[in-house]
Amino acid sequence: MATPSPNLTVHHLQVGQGERIPWLLEELSLPYTLKLYSRSPFLSPPDLAAKHPMGASPLLEDFTSNPSSPLLLAESGAIAEYIIHKYGSGRLALPPSHESYADFLYWFHFSNASLQPTTFRRFTARSVAANLEDPRVKMSEERVERVLKHMDERLSQNTWLAGSEFTAADVMTLFTLTTMRKFDAIDLSGYEGILGWMKRCTERPAYQTAMEKCDPELLKERESLISATGPGKFVPKM
Numbered sequence: 001m002a003t004p005s006p007n008l009t010v011h012h013l014q015v016g017q018g019e020r021i022p023w024l025l026e027e028l029s030l031p032y033t034l035k036l037y038s039r040s041p042f043l044s045p046p047d048l049a050a051k052h053p054m055g056a057s058p059l060l061e062d063f064t065s066n067p068s069s070p071l072l073l074a075e076s077g078a079i080a081e082y083i084i085h086k087y088g089s090g091r092l093a094l095p096p097s098h099e100s101y102a103d104f105l106y107w108f109h110f111s112n113a114s115l116q117p118t119t120f121r122r123f124t125a126r127s128v129a130a131n132l133e134d135p136r137v138k139m140s141e142e143r144v145e146r147v148l149k150h151m152d153e154r155l156s157q158n159t160w161l162a163g164s165e166f167t168a169a170d171v172m173t174l175f176t177l178t179t180m181r182k183f184d185a186i187d188l189s190g191y192e193g194i195l196g197w198m199k200r201c202t203e204r205p206a207y208q209t210a211m212e213k214c215d216p217e218l219l220k221e222r223e224s225l226i227s228a229t230g231p232g233k234f235v236p237k238m
Contacts, residue, residue, distance in 0.1 A: 006087045007067065008032040011051065011059040012214050013044055015182060015234055017116075017175045018058030020076050021083075022214045024171050026206035028088045034213055041236030062086075077112050080168050092168040100163040107154075107161035107169035116176045118147045123184035148191055156193035159200070166204075174201045179218060181230040189228040198226040 010025070010032050012018035016039075025032045037048045037057065049055035052074050060079045062071040073079050084093050094104040122140040129137045151173075154161060161169040177188065177198060188194055201207060202222055211219040224231040 005064075006030055006032070007063040008083075008087075009035060009061040009063065009070075011035050011037065011048060011057060011061070013037045013039060013048060013057035014215050015039060015179060015218065016057050017076055017180070019179060019211065019214055019218075020171050020175055021058045021060065021079055022210035023207050024080055024083060024092065024168060026210045027166075027171065027204070028083070028091055030083070030087055036214065039236055077109065077172065080108075080172060084168060092166075092171070094162060094165070094167060100165070104162040104167055104169055108167070108172055110151075110161075110169070111173040111176050115147055115151065115173065116180070118143050119176060119180065119184060119186060122186070126184070144186065148186075148188070148194065152191040152193040154193070155197040160197070170197075170201055174198065174207075178202070178225040178231075179215075181225070182232070182234040185230050185233065187229060191228075195226065195228060202226055 008025070008030070010018070010021045012022065012034060014036055022032070022034060037045050040046070043049075044055055044057060048057060048059075052059055052072060054074055056074065058074070058076055058079060060071075060073045060082070062073070062082075065071075073082055081093075084090060093108075094101045098104070118140075122137075122144050125134070125136040125140040126132070131137075151161075158164070160166045161173060177186070177194065202225070208219060211222075218225065221231050
């Protein structure tokens with residue numbers, strides 16, 4: 001039996017990690033409706049926050065099987081896996097039989113499990129410390145450096161995170177080193193493997209189409225998003 005054409009709605013908080021989902025859908029050539037929300041002033045506005053107990057973005061509504069009572073799913077990693085396996089015929093994931101399957105699994109989970117929490121701890125430490133000599137800041141900086149070095153070594157030897165093939169691991173990871181740097185300016189100078197990978201990712205037509213739909217102002221900042229010094233700081237609309 002053929003897989004039905006999906007009836008999906010993506011709820012995306014702009015300048016946020018929800019950009020992963022439109023990008024994934026564009027790569028898979030799957031149809032979707034996009035509902036955009038502006039930050040209020042930094043977090044989700046009330047109408048988005050009320051849609052799910054976690055009050056965050058992204059959210060996916062799947063009306064395909066039951067239009068009157070759609071499935072509601074949060075967490076970008078869960079949403080990505082749901083789309084890939086339910087509607088994408090496994091594309092952008094590597095099967096267990098693939099020689100790079102373990103690499104794919106590791107790097108698919110790397111962003112939300114290691115990279116993003118580590119960079120956020122740095123942001124938090126720098127926010128609460130009286131100065132940059134605070135031990136909490138130094139420890140967080142060392143952790144970020146370790147994570148970036150690990151990732152850079154991988155991308156200095158491989159075109160994509162899982163190896164020779166572009167996968168959802170790349171989709172899941174890019175945000176943390178592009179858009180998220182609008183909130184915490186991490187300098188990527190010297191990480192040539194990462195910088196080259198960021199350029200390759202953002203040159204993909206699906207990425208550019210998705211960003212034109214969900215965050216067109218960010219797409220205009222593409223060159224700064226993928227630069228070593230990063231983009232300008234996010235300024236909330238008051």
